[in-house]
Amino acid sequence: MLLRQNPAFRNLFFGRISSVFSDAIMFFSLLKWVEIQTGNSDSFTLFYIAFYMPVAFLTLPVGAWISKKTLQKVMIYSNAIQAITIVLFLIMMPFVAYEWIYVFLMILSVLGIFFVPANQSLFPYVVNEADRPKANSLLQLGFTAVKIAGQIFTAFAIKLAISPHLLLIISVILMMMSVIFIRMVKPEIKDISNADKRQWTLMKEGISFIIRKPMLRSLFLFLTLGMFVISSIDLLLIHFLTDYLGKGVENLSFIGTASLIGITIGALCTPMWYKKTEEKKWLILPVFFMLSLSIGSLYFITNWIYVLPFFMLQGIALGCFNISLITYLQEVVSKSHYTRVFSLYYMLSSSMALPGILLIGGLLSSIGFRQTIIMVTIILAILGIAGIISIPALKKDTMKSIETAN
DSSP states (O other): OHHHHOHHHHHHHHHHHHHHHHHHHHHHHHHHHHHHHTOOHHHHHHHHHHHHHHHHHHHHHHHHHHTTSBHHHHHHHHHHHHHHHHHHHHHHGGGSOTTHHHHHHHHHHHHHHHHHHHHHHHHHHHSOGGGHHHHHHHHHHHHHHHHHHHHHHHHHHHHTTOOHHHHHHHHHHHHHHHHHHHHTOOSOOBOOTTTTSOHHHHHHHHHHHHHTSHHHHHHHHHHHHHHHHHTTHHHHHHHIIIIISOOOGGGHHHHHHHHHHHHHHHHHHHHHHHHHOSBTHHHHTHHHHHHHHHHHHTTTOSSGGGGHHHHHHHHHHHHHHHHHHHHHHHHHSOGGGHHHHHHHHHHHHHHTHHHHHHHHHHHHHHHOHHHHHHHHHHHHHHHHHHHHHHSOOOBGGGOSOOOOOO
């Protein structure tokens, strides 16, 4: 088993899932704290804006900065400083106005930006090329399981009247566990090829590297467009359950569970599919058609239970999409561009949440639920067809590392 045979990957794996578990507990604990303090729905909108805004504007410069740093140290300092920040916030909570939570969230968001690109950039150094599909599958499974476990644990803890303060302390402990695991990832990795370059130059090179490579340009374009829609699915489902069916919003968790079961199946099967599939875009593009199918089903279905199979199929495609795309990028991107490419990947996959939710929310308010479903379904189907036509061949014979762009 890969986790047993590769100590560096094992420590990286447990360091990552400890950090994800900590983030899940922290996020929902702070959300509950805001609810206790205000009870105002506008405060939740500000909460998400504060959390996602730094991701949209700072991820790329951070990726350029960490490209010249020791990757393990970047992750260690990211989690350690986050833990210290939470402790300071716990101490100051009784003495400051609740509005300071938004400043606190922005600080945590900025610190979190450093961890993920460094983690993904370190991955190819500790896992050989043949084992990467399987390793990415394990990371996806661990990420999904731990994120859900963190949400469920926090929800049950809050129902048992455990205070957000105590939950934040648990989050700090998990962050420090992550630090311990990352410290054990050897050898330390630092890319010295960019040591003499300025930050602005590194950022321009990172963007230029993607723009000048047709296959990467196409993949990132479709990633951006896809995440723009994917990020708003929960909003569509809430309107489907409450406005269209007249059911409670708590049923959203069952649909989410069906999707996560699908993601798990997709993550388990993708390593086998990846090795057997010559043209890799057939593992990436089905997600657009499955999303179109699952969202389109909301137009006809009158009982939310019948939605579950559609969203499980969507989850399988989404799990396959995530692992195949990351594995492909790890295989074709030159090492000197790892941090900047994965920073851009993280920025696009995270920062599309806000504009996507704002757009879909506006459509729901202006044209109604059923018309919005039709529009989103058609857009996703068009994206899938356009991808088949426009994305260049992603075959095994093109898997050699792309040369660094001049």
